[in-house]
Amino acid sequence: MHQTLGTCAVGAVKNPGEPEASASFIARAVSGQVDFQPLASGEPWGTSWGTTWMRVEGQLPADLPEGRAIELVFNLGWLEWPVGGHIEALAYRADGTVIKALHPRNHWMPLIKADGTRDRVVNPDGSFVIYVEGAYNPNVPSFTVTELGTRPTGKADERYEFGSIDIAALDQDMFDYWADLDVITGSLENMNDADPRYWKLAKAMQRSINLWNERDYATLVPARKALDKVMASPANASAMTLTAMGHSHIDSAWLWPVRETQRKVGRTVSNVLALMDLDPNFTYVMSAAQHFAWLEERHPDLFERVKERIAEGRFIPVGGMWVESDGTMPCGESLIRQISYGKRYFKEKLGVVPNGIWLPDSFGYTGAWPQIAKRSGYSWFLTQKLCWNDTTRLPHHSFMWEGVDGSQIFTHFPPADKYDSDMSAHDMAYVQRNYKDKDLSDRGILLFGFGDGGGGPIREMTMREHRFESFEGMPKVEYGTPDDFFAKTESEMRAEAGAEMPRWKGEFYFELHRKTLTSQQEMKRGCRKTESALRAVEYLGTLASLESADYVFPQAEIDRIWKTLLLNQFHDILPGSAIEWAHRVAREDYERDLKRLHEIAQEAIAALREANPDAERIARARISQLSDVASWTPVSLESTDEPVSIERGDDGSVTVSNGLIRAHIAANGTIDSMTDLVAGREMVAKDAALGRYEILKDEPGVFDAWDVERDAFLCATPLEDGVIASVETAADGSALIRTTNRYREDVIDTVITLRPGRRQIDFHADVDWKVPEKLLKVDVPMALSATRAQYECQYGLIERPVVKNTEGEEAMFESCSHRFVRIHDSSYGIGVANGSTYGSDVSSLRDDDGAIAGTMVRLSLVAAPTAPDPRTDIGRHEFDWTVLPCAEVAPLVAAAGEINAMTLEDMPALEPPVSLEAGEGTPVIDWIKLADDGSGDVIVRLYEAAGARAHATLHVHGPLDGWQVRETNTLEQDESYADEPAGLVGGRQAAEGAALALKPFQLTTLRLSRV
Helix, strand or coil, rough: CEEEEEEEEEEEEEEEECCCCEEEHHHHCCCCCCCCECCCCEECCCCCCCCCEEEEEEEEECCCCCCCEEEEEEEEECCCCCCCCEEEEEEECCCCCCCEECCCEEEEEEECCCCECCCCCCCCCCCEEEEEEEEEECCCCCCCCCCCCCCCCCCCCCCCCEEEEEEEEEHHHHHHHHHHHHHHHHHHHHHCCHHHHHHHHHHHHHHHHHHHEEEEEEHHHHHHHHHHHHHHHCCCCCCEEEEEECCCCCCCCCCHHHHHHHHHHHHHHHHHHHHHHCCCCCCCCEECHHHHHHHHHCCCCHHHHHHHHHHCCCEECCCCCCCCEEECCCCCHHHHHHHHHHHHHHHHHHCCCCEEEEECCCCEEEECCHHHHHHHCCCEEEEEHHHHHHCCCCCCCCCECCCCCCCCEEECCCCCCCECCCCCHHHHHHHHCCCCCCCCCCCCCCCCCCCCCCCEECCCHHHHHHCCCCCCCCCEEEECCHHHHHHHHHHHHHHHHHHHCEECCECCCCCHHHHHHHHHHHHHHHHHHHHHHHHHHHHHHHHHHHHHHCCCCCHHHHHHHHHHHHHHEECCCCCCEEEEEEHHHHHHHHHHHHHHHHHHHHHHHHHHHHHCCCCEEEEEEEEECCCCCCCCCEEEECCCCCCEEEEECCCCCCCEEECEEEEECCCCCEEEEEEECCCCCEEEECCCCCCCCCEEEEECCCCCCCCCCCHHCCCCCCCCCCCEEHHHCCCCCCEEEEEEEECEEEEEEEEEECCCCCCCCCEEEEEEECCCEEEEEEEEECCCCEEEEEEEEEEEEEEEEEECCCHHCCCCCCCEEEEEEEEEEEEEEEEEEECCCEEEEEEEEEECCCCEEEEEEEEECCCCCCCCCCCEEEEEEEEEEEEEEECCHHHHHHHHHHHHHEEEEEEEECCCEEEEEEECCCCCEEEEECCCCCCCCEEEEECCCCCCEEEEEECCCCHHCEEEEEEECCCCCCCCCCCCCCEEECCCCCCCCCCCCCCCCCCEEEEEEEE
């Protein structure tokens, strides 16, 4: 396609460490402060994760071919695959502005357009100098053990050999002929040879190739003309219509660190803008406010160009979230903040308000998403990840998704079953074959462009798009926007389907990548602890702002911590499927921010002490969202009840009792009996042991950090040789039984605690893990028979099968427990709440005759896969869980709140400024914070927790006396939605005594303000 006209002189300077800002480097280079050395052909041009800057100097020949674009063609030693997974580069002018990026399938850079328009980098005499920032990134394998994802090595672990940088003329006519033949050959490969269209295409191609003589360029015209008739034959009237959108799924981190993603964004966007210059109809979608923020910071010139294309409606910001987060593990407030921080940035910086959630690649989606989305102003939802399911497939591509609360949102799965189509005939044919709702709709979305590591669409793809706009035998293709597609498709489907509108109720359980609920345990613990600390800090900051005129809440600092947390909830960081480098940085983020949040909490507490000098002080306290004492009230960690009784057995066992719970701890450190003395019920299943650890062989076939296979559950080895290390009574009267278990070099130290006056047993485990590819679980066998288990999800519960009858039920062999799992029958329930874990499995226990004898809940603690991080989970970890009777859901919600709550020192015993008096059901205040707009208003987020209707009366106290309340959307805006019921009975009114009525699992946001 290119005619070489000359070769450039290239000098280079290598930086093996962290990259220097481009503006700084180019300024030094232009002023002569950089010593560029000649770059030798055939030699590696950098070192792993290092940056090599190239100074490229060239001279255009005097006699340039007329009517042809003049380009630079880069040969940097590209591999065929993966795009975005190894070397990339970005070309700059001397003034620091970006020209275009380069990657293995997009290694050209414009100098002169076909109409003669010159880039300003070209001087009047035809000379030019550009600066190229080359990223010498290794090709990190995702499924094999490697050290390449650890840090810069200072050496060329991969040999990317420099070839040349040539000045070349693009032969657009030849390029077009190639595109015609590409479309025809691809179509033939994907058509039925019984179709007359197949033979017409084949004959036209035969005639064309027979006319073409590579030694006689003049034959190109008749060769192309021979294809005109078949290329112009229009698509069938009944063919699907695909709305095509350029797309580049840029993982915020995966097989590269976050710092490299920051550069990938600029490279991808520059390629997209270059393509928009070539194709006036091309549209492109991009999600993640964080990515736009990086672009704004690092490349203000690209950012301004993007805003111009946004104004044209061609560059389309989508999703409105801070990043494309994990879809199951973040708490409800985190998902709302993903939206609130994201939408605020989109509106303030880009002037757009996205209408749909955009999560094509997360590993499952909570059943709370429809309600969160609808109450945040969204009208549609896009994903496609469930096409990866290993067992069953959803029956629809376009349908109404109904959440656990009954909220409904129109949802589309792009029927190409991918977010990175190459716009090939294969994908066109597959879509038409695969689309499941052809009886009701003939529309689908097609996302095209290289993704994961960025890169985006290339011009070959857009050339295919134009040829497929109306091409017989294939779907019709048109550029468009998500909003236009969703509006047309939902309207048409509603009109066509009527009462038959397809629906899916509940969560999108992902039948793959189940181990991402456990891998990189410190990602899970850091996320949960930071969420809990932010809940406490924002509440304490609100209270201190109300109580003290001198206190100033550090909102900017809290915003930074929130945005860091939201970034680390990205769907390869929180799930634990990224390289070691990415997780090391996230661990450092969590350590820094948790320390600072504790300091901010204590600063607010100091202000509260000063404002309330006569208030009783609690040495060590926790504040929980729901409590049998008083919700949102500090409760001392020290008990004043009667000490727990301890009896030692001759066999080395221990029996403890506090009058509410009696437990027998066997000599091996497991609990073989736990009696609920209030209900007179044994809680541990017969012949089972509570707190027993099991080791599962964990060697999945492909996705090491992602998957736990069914076979792992057939290869479980219980640890039977534990010992009781010590028995003691704590200062507050609690019984502490310390046990030790060992597996090879692994050590598990557990503290079993029964506290005075508490109807629960608490567990704390310190695990020193050294053995890879073993999955550690802990047993909670319950003396209850049930066919379904209740798991907490954001703002509600999800039920999953215990007894598995169908393929789809069997596929749920490892699930997200969020903060708790509950097993119950018609009169009794037992729950286990956790402090940082997410993965769990639930199954029936059976006696010797095969009859159901109980239910086993196992929490997944450590996984230790070896790829892409070879040392995943090797090291020390802490775990907390508690087991308690819960005939109702409320005690378990309370226990989950307490076990996750931040410990506060020297806290004044103050009543909360806002509370609920429940008349019916289980209404829970989940979050209390200051309004985002700085008005001083107070935001109260509440929900119904048990799946039943709830009625409550709102009470305000102290500084909120006389305030008014109104209901808002989750973004604190005065917006309501016809299909989302109000929780506040009546409009704006006096806060004190306001009535609340909640449907099952309903979420409501209240805004309290001064009159």
